[in-house]
Amino acid sequence: MAKITYITHDNQKHEVEVQNGLTVMEGAVQNDIPGIDADCGGGMACATCHVYVKEDWFNKIPKKEDGEEDMLDMAFEPKTNSRLSCQIVVSDEIDGLEVNIPSKQT
């Protein structure tokens, strides 16, 4: 289990416990966190589960694999700390992770 904090665009904090092995996207969808659409269901094919990862965490979590950066080109207002939450797998190592959800996904 890891505690993940999702911060929505209007600064609402949603703190949830997410099971190891799930993705940060799944953690959001299962807990009805607003702002994560995840249209393609985790296939890295739509860029609608886009989040910003706080600087100190960005370098700690597993790096992007092939294709994620390409997909982020399509995201709404991507920044250097952008990630697709479907590609971040939850583990004890990321306990305490904070992600910011953009104002919209499309």
Next chain:
Amino acid sequence: MIKTDALIIGAGPTGLFTAHQLKLIGLNCEVVDNLDKIGGQCIELYPDKPIYDIPAVPECTGEELTNNLINQLKPFDIKFHLSERVEEVKKENDNWLVKTNNGTFFSTPNVIIAGGVGSFEPRKFSPKECEKFENKYLFYSVKDKKIFTGKTVSIFGGGDSALDWAVELSKECSVNLIHRRDEFRGAQATIDKVHQLVKDGKINLFTQYQMASVKGDKNLESIDIKHDNNEIKNLKTDYVLGFFGLIMQLGPIANWGLNIDKKTIEVDTEKFETNQKGIYAVGDICNYPGKLKLILSGFHEGALAARACFKLARPNEKYRFEFTTSSKTIKERLGVKGD
């Protein structure tokens, strides 16, 4: 006005198999899809990705699955209306009157929504004021490249569409190419060509920049682009092109009086009918207790919705369940020899 027994919205795998089921039981149907090709998400999002859970097909790609479904429809005459989006659905007596954005009208007792996660639309620039210039000075696709001749065109994006147009338009116009990072994701040959054209001074390349704002009153005058380090650059430009791929949007379906929750439409599990009589939803877009977003579920849902259509399309006939292995009528419809 096109009269049909059933209108299918969406030409993805579920829509295609639903068409097959309708034709098999002797109903005619037409299919509308906003994409310019048949196949839905399978063809747009993952044509090359292997799928492993289609019954009796150990492995196939999205494109192969689409081609097989199209082949399965070969015996039938089905009209596809591609690059068209259904805008309005209105009740008229016992039928639904359906209008597309191209002005095609359908009259049908049955509308089957097989819309996946919605229709594919171009992703747009985030600054709100971009809308004002859309389709005049700012485009998400190129219809007539001649209008750009001799002008300055600013192209945003890092994929094949952006690169191909940068190369093509650099022959006749002054081109700015703007991308959010240094790497491009197009074909290597095109990327090389772009870099050569940049070297030759034919393309002005701005990487790690994104659109910040568009300026101009009636006419587009210039754009501000913003670097990752927050530096702003102003570029004089006549036209702007954005190529950020496609996004799925529920679109006008949301206004048809259906019960919609989290972008999915509630249906019953007998007919896959919505709260509106004669409007069905099948595949990823429908929702009911236990719903699985699998292609195989879409096939099942389409088969049942097709039977429900029969009742409204042929109110004076009784539907008779038959197997394809034994029914002479079905074999005739398929154009195969009976035994």
